[in-house]
Amino acid sequence: MGPRKPWVGGNWKCNGTKASIEALCETLNKAEFNPEQIDVVIAPVSLHIHMVKEKLKAGFKVCTQNVSKTGMGAYTGEIAVDHIKDFGLEWTLIGHSERRQYYGETDEVVADKVDICQKAGLCTAVCIGEMLDERKAGKTTDVVKKQIEAFIPKVTDWSKIMIAYEPVWAIGTGVVATPEQAQETHAAIRKILKEKVSAEVAESTRIAYGGSVSDSNCNTLIGLEDVDGFLVGGASLKPAFLDIIKSAL
Ligand code: PEP
Secondary structure, eight states: OOSSOOEEEEEOTTOOOHHHHHHHHHHHTTOOOOTTTOEEEEEOOGGGHHHHHHHSOBTBEEEESOOOSSOSSSOTTOOOHHHHHHTTOOEEEEOOHHHHHHSOOOHHHHHHHHHHHHHHTOEEEEEEOOOHHHHHTTOHHHHHHHHHHHHGGGOSOGGGEEEEEOOGGGTTTSOOOOHHHHHHHHHHHHHHHHHHTOHHHHHHSEEEEESSOOTTTHHHHHTSTTOOEEEESGGGGSTHHHHHHHHTO
């Protein structure tokens, strides 16, 4: 873990019922952490946000899993930055590989969303990562570079950007990146930020790893120099998430 404030996110995806979420919040409330020293960010289904915000103890931050590239208005089915801010939420997640794969979220759309979040002063976790065939073809750095370069011009306040490196082949598969693969790509992302933005931004921007993080691999991964935390899917719905938070303290 580097000198940056750790960031641990739970992406609950399209999961949970009122009853299961209530039980999960009770479990998560056993976590002990100081929000001054770590960001613990929970992203439930939007309909559950109000309830999760009420149930989770102070210190947890509640986040949306997506944001509209448009503002409030005649945009049926969307959630605008204005709604997120009106609810008092600090964070949103964008560019998750499931959004890119199933809902046409291209690099250009991600850039538009970064733009609207930056203008609203909303903290944004931007997800990037390569597909398995891209890794096998040795194209990982090229892929993440293209994904990052697409949104760089939109960023005016880097303190509100967190990059989640999530190799697509590791998401929900149980196949976690090796420590060497994770460190190599996190370092490559930092180098891209240094070359394309500045040394200061490269040094201060947090990069979280995501992809089959569990209570059994988090301690090794958090020991890596350029890994500043985790974005967790499956394990964030389980008590294992408590150990994952603990690993980053
Ligand atoms: C994710 O959805 O961002 C994720 C990393 O999922 P999982 O931890 O289940 O691989």
